[in-house]
Amino acid sequence: MLLMEQLKAGGRPGMVIFYDGVNDSYAGAVSPCIPTAHMSLFNIKARVEGTLAGRLDFLRSSYALRLAMAALNSLHRSSAARSGADETESKAAATLDNYELNLQIATILGKAYGFRVFCFWQPAFVYGHKPLSSLETVIAGNQAAKNSFNILTKVYQHAAHRSETDNAFVFLGDIFDSVKEPLYIDKWMHLSPLGNELVARSVAEHVEASLNDPSRGSKTHLGEPPQ
Numbered sequence: 001m002l003l004m005e006q007l008k009a010g011g012r013p014g015m016v017i018f019y020d021g022v023n024d025s026y027a028g029a030v031s032p033c034i035p036t037a038h039m040s041l042f043n044i045k046a047r048v049e050g051t052l053a054g055r056l057d058f059l060r061s062s063y064a065l066r067l068a069m070a071a072l073n074s075l076h077r078s079s080a081a082r083s084g085a086d087e088t089e090s091k092a093a094a095t096l097d098n099y100e101l102n103l104q105i106a107t108i109l110g111k112a113y114g115f116r117v118f119c120f121w122q123p124a125f126v127y128g129h130k131p132l133s134s135l136e137t138v139i140a141g142n143q144a145a146k147n148s149f150n151i152l153t154k155v156y157q158h159a160a161h162r163s164e165t166d167n168a169f170v171f172l173g174d175i176f177d178s179v180k181e182p183l184y185i186d187k188w189m190h191l192s193p194l195g196n197e198l199v200a201r202s203v204a205e206h207v208e209a210s211l212n213d214p215s216r217g218s219k220t221h222l223g224e225p226p227q
Contacts, residue, residue: 003109013115017203018106020099021122021173022189025155028095029088030148035098088151092158099159100168118207119169123199125149125188127156128174133182149188175202 003016028035032042046054103119110117125139126149132140140149156173163171175198176183183195191199 003106007109007113012113015116015118015207016106016110017207018103018117018119018169019122019199019203020102020119021156021159022124024095024099025124025152025159026148028098029091029151029155033091035095088154091151092155095155096158096162100162100166103168116210118203118210120203120206121159121163121169121171121173122189123172123174123176123191123195124152124156125184126152127160128177130176130183131180133180135182136184139184139186139188145188152188170203170206172199172202175199 006013023039024035027037027039027041031040034041038044043054043057046057048054103117106117106119109115125136130136160171160173163169176195179198181194183192183198184190185192
């Protein structure tokens with residue numbers, strides 16, 4: 001949407017870089033489980049409308065409620081495991097379907113306005129084999145987030161597969177596998193300056209390689225080169 005607004009205002013970029021994955025995964029598979037919606041849509045809607053649920057949603061962050069929910073989930077986990085796994089697969093597939101449709105629209109705009117489009121899927125804590133720092137170990141042990149982590153991991157697995165089979169985007173989910181230094185500053189997605197530097201370096205390498213050798217343009221959507 002931002003790209004379209006800038007194009008309508010007269011902006012004419014030589015290239016556009018999309019860096020996505022984290023918000024797409026969460027919105028499509030965790031909350032609100034609608035790939036085309038803003039993440040946490042229903043929580044935001046309830047707050048804006050001033051409903052009772054919206055006024056009391058801070059209770060979801062209380063440790064007492066988290067403990068109770070964890071206990072209930074443990075009781076129902078075995079009976080719901082199979083259906084839950086099927087639902088997670090469906091959510092992951094829908095998330096990637098929506099993502100790739102977004103890239104197709106960007107590609108059409110690139111061809112129409114004469115710019116190249118490069119697409120990258122973000123790394124995240126839930127995927128890969130990065131050696132964990134002490135803080136990252138604490139994040140990984142967050143029992144309240146375990147179920148979300150499992151769902152998000154499935155989305156990332158789908159993204160890695162789609163990147164290989166569809167060549168529509170570059171998957172960066174495993175670029176931290178050999179990095180011992182701490183890279184995540186909170187939760188499961190926000191990166192430290194070093195993490196951002198490593199991502200930027202990887203993006204730059206892919207873009208430079210494609211610009212120097214157009215035949216290596218796979219895993220990116222390329223519009224017509226600018227005049």
